[in-house]
Amino acid sequence: MPVVPPPPISPPPRRARGLRAGLLAAALAPATVLAAEPAAPAGLSLRALAATCANCHGTDGRTRDAAVPGLAGRPAPQIAEALRAFRSGERSATVMQQIAKGYTDVQIDALAAYFAARPQ
Amino acid sequence: MSAARSPLRRRTLLQAAAAGGLGAALAGCATPRVPARAQVVVVGGGYGGATTARYLRLLSDQRIDVVLVEPNPQFVSCPMSNLVVGGVQPLASVTRPYDTLRAQGVTLVHDLATAIEPDARRLRLARGDTIAYDRLVLSPGVELMFDRIEGLAAAHASGRILQAWKAGPETEALQRQLAAMPDGGVYAITIPEAPYRCPPGPYERASLVAAYFKAHKPRAKVLVLDANEDVTSKAALFKQAWRELYPGLLEYRPQHRVTGVDAARGVIRFEVHEDLRADVLNVLPPMRAGALAVQAGLANANARWCHVDYRRFASTAAPDVHVIGDAIQIAPGMPKSGHMANNHGKVAAAAIVAELQGGSAEAAPMLTNTCYSYVSPTEVIHVASVHRYDAAEKTFRTVPGSGGVSAARSALEARYAQAWAANIWGDMLG
Numbered sequence: 313m314p315v316v317p318p319p320p321i322s323p324p325p326r327r328a329r330g331l332r333a334g335l336l337a338a339a340l341a342p343a344t345v346l347a348a349e350p351a352a353p354a355g356l357s358l359r360a361l362a363a364t365c366a367n368c369h370g371t372d373g374r375t376r377d378a379a380v381p382g383l384a385g386r387p388a389p390q391i392a393e394a395l396r397a398f399r400s401g402e403r404s405a406t407v408m409q410q411i412a413k414g415y416t417d418v419q420i421d422a423l424a425a426y427f428a429a430r431p432q
Numbered sequence: 433m434s435a436a437r438s439p440l441r442r443r444t445l446l447q448a449a450a451a452g453g454l455g456a457a458l459a460g461c462a463t464p465r466v467p468a469r470a471q472v473v474v475v476g477g478g479y480g481g482a483t484t485a486r487y488l489r490l491l492s493d494q495r496i497d498v499v500l501v502e503p504n505p506q507f508v509s510c511p512m513s514n515l516v517v518g519g520v521q522p523l524a525s526v527t528r529p530y531d532t533l534r535a536q537g538v539t540l541v542h543d544l545a546t547a548i549e550p551d552a553r554r555l556r557l558a559r560g561d562t563i564a565y566d567r568l569v570l571s572p573g574v575e576l577m578f579d580r581i582e583g584l585a586a587a588h589a590s591g592r593i594l595q596a597w598k599a600g601p602e603t604e605a606l607q608r609q610l611a612a613m614p615d616g617g618v619y620a621i622t623i624p625e626a627p628y629r630c631p632p633g634p635y636e637r638a639s640l641v642a643a644y645f646k647a648h649k650p651r652a653k654v655l656v657l658d659a660n661e662d663v664t665s666k667a668a669l670f671k672q673a674w675r676e677l678y679p680g681l682l683e684y685r686p687q688h689r690v691t692g693v694d695a696a697r698g699v700i701r702f703e704v705h706e707d708l709r710a711d712v713l714n715v716l717p718p719m720r721a722g723a724l725a726v727q728a729g730l731a732n733a734n735a736r737w738c739h740v741d742y743r744r745f746a747s748t749a750a751p752d753v754h755v756i757g758d759a760i761q762i763a764p765g766m767p768k769s770g771h772m773a774n775n776h777g778k779v780a781a782a783a784i785v786a787e788l789q790g791g792s793a794e795a796a797p798m799l800t801n802t803c804y805s806y807v808s809p810t811e812v813i814h815v816a817s818v819h820r821y822d823a824a825e826k827t828f829r830t831v832p833g834s835g836g837v838s839a840a841r842s843a844l845e846a847r848y849a850q851a852w853a854a855n856i857w858g859d860m861l862g
Binding site: 356357359360361363364365366367368369370371375376377378379380406407410411413414415419 | 487490491771774775778779782785786791794797798799800802814816817818819820831833834835836838839842844845847848850851852854855856858859862
């Protein structure tokens with residue numbers, strides 16, 4: 313059973329390799345953020361956060377073994393929904409239901425945007 | 433980052449030289465030239481150090497020059513190496529070259545780091561070279577304290593009693609000892625008190641040796657002699673696997689602290705219990721931070737492990753020195769694992785990149801750990817956790833509710849374990 317849904321049939325749009333995660337996160341950040349919410353990670357912070365996924369899913373989400381699916385280039389909503397479903401237990405897994413509980417909503421959205429923008 | 437200090441031009445020239453025929457021919461066996469300085473020098477090319485070197489390049493967009501000092505010409509993974517001990521896979525299956533890391537701009541120096549001169553910010557190497565640094569990252573792994581067990585140092589030096597806890601020639605040698613052991617013989621593995629490198633590793637090894645005996649020497653026996661009160665990781669899952677897969681073949685005995693060995697007679701002596709005899713003895717002594725860290729005075733926790741400022745993995749004993757991986761004094765719930773060392777390396781690399789670029793380290797870095805253990809050649813269990821830096825307490829804490837262990841051993845997780853290895857080796861080595 314794959315940990316994340318299989319890739320979409322139509323390939324996701326490829327983005328320029330040089331696009332900086334920080335710019336992207338800034339562009340995708342919600343217009344209104346509750347004062348209590350921590351700021352979404354951007355730039356180096358976001359890259360370091362995303363690196364906590366790389367050990368299993370490959371550097372920048374490019375997997376070398378399809379048993380653990382890649383994350384690079386997947387639509388951000390698909391990644392975010394999968395993480396939330398693992399976190400809530402709605403979706404079962406061997407380990408992702410345990411890992412997803414370690415991340416906040418803000419982090420999940422930032423990670424989803426980050427990996428969506430990585431070239432496959 | 434100081435432009436005046438940056439030896440970018442020299443490094444580019446060195447890389448160009450290394451890419452030539454001579455450099456390529458010498459790669460892996462000798463270091464053609466050792467740079468006199470680098471912005472960051474990383475010591476130790478294992479899970480922690482190789483990851484740090486690669487992520488310093490990635491996170492700085494190749495603007496920081498990095499030297500990685502590692503005596504071994506190739507990386508040999510400890511995780512997955514119990515499959516070699518159990519005769520399932522050859523050592524080559526857990527061995528990877530450093531070539532790709534080199535191609536990504538990391539300068540590999542295959543030598544042994546012997547001393548740190550913190551005031552001069554210089555590292556000394558065994559062959560006499562020195563490398564000046566702005567930042568030094570030590571990922572020295574563990575030193576096995578053979579002298580804590582009477583007779584062990586000589587027995588190990590003679591090859592009679594192996595550790596095989598640092599993957600390499602001993603891993604294969606231990607499999608050869610098992611293959612040569614007569615059916616009906618006894619393999620004994622002894623486990624030191626925690627903390628030690630890879631908490632579930634001894635139990636995984638015992639399981640895979642039991643599987644090997646079950647297939648090849650059904651009258652042989654595995655004895656697990658543990659200094660701890662109980663199995664230190666994934667206890668219920670290991671014990672269930674032992675009951676169901678290896679009844680009468682594997683015996684677990686807690687609270688067995690080894691005090692000495694008699695290699696000639698194959699005898700292990702304990703603090704409390706009666707002496708035991710075994711045919712193949714695999715004695716794991718207590719461990720501490722790798723020798724360089726101890727010699728440099730960085731092991732300031734019980735003279736065994738290195739205290740760090742966890743937010744940056746900076747040594748609390750020396751300026752501009754970071755320590756990561758198994759050598760550190762762990763935070764609560766933080767295992768000494770390859771995966772964890774990989775994550776330490778990323779936090780250290782991000783902090784160094786931020787600081788060399790004039791900024792400050794991330795306020796709340798994160799770590800993950802996923803550790804797969806084989807209970808048989810085809811079935812695996814895991815333990816996982818997510819850790820967040822707690823600024824108030826200046827330590828990492830596991831995120832409440834995160835992490836856990838497998839529901840049951842499974843072939844699916846054996847497949848994931850292989851994928852984990854492929855991806856983390858790619859993540860650290862490029």
